[in-house]
Amino acid sequence: MGIAVCGGAQLQCSFGTAPANLMVLPNNKCLTSQPLATIMDNKPFVNILPFAMCQSMANPAVASATAAAMGALTPMPCTPMTAAPWAPGSPTVMIGNMPALNNSSKLMCSFGGVIQLTNPGQQTIQVP
Numbered sequence: 001m002g003i004a005v006c007g008g009a010q011l012q013c014s015f016g017t018a019p020a021n022l023m024v025l026p027n028n029k030c031l032t033s034q035p036l037a038t039i040m041d042n043k044p045f046v047n048i049l050p051f052a053m054c055q056s057m058a059n060p061a062v063a064s065a066t067a068a069a070m071g072a073l074t075p076m077p078c079t080p081m082t083a084a085p086w087a088p089g090s091p092t093v094m095i096g097n098m099p100a101l102n103n104s105s106k107l108m109c110s111f112g113g114v115i116q117l118t119n120p121g122q123q124t125i126q127v128p
Contacts, residue, residue, distance in 0.1 A: 002102030007034035009121035016051025038098035039089035050078035081110035
């Protein structure tokens with residue numbers, strides 16, 4: 001069984017240089033100490049905050065800075081680009097008509113990064 005994810009959960013991107021926290025708006029109306037998350041809590045700069053610096057060459061800012069530095073990888077500020085929902089989520093537990101987010105879900109960034117949960121924000125609520 002997975003663990004339900006709530007606001008304040010800690011995230012890490014495979015191309016980011018620092019962790020970030022998941023921000024969940026209270027419109028799901030399902031609370032622990034923080035609102036519980038769904039697979040649709042994937043909006044950049046609303047739910048997904050920047051991971052400090054990005055090291056992905058698929059990021060145009062990193063590619064141009066690296067080219068200007070004669071090929072030496074030059075990280076640039078992270079700008080999350082998440083278009084698809086978290087996957088797979090928990091299809092049997094619905095929060096506001098959306099599947100609940102569990103700690104094994106992953107989110108893809110358009111620049112190639114894989115965002116995963118390192119801490120779900122709470123430890124007591126389990127979801128299948």
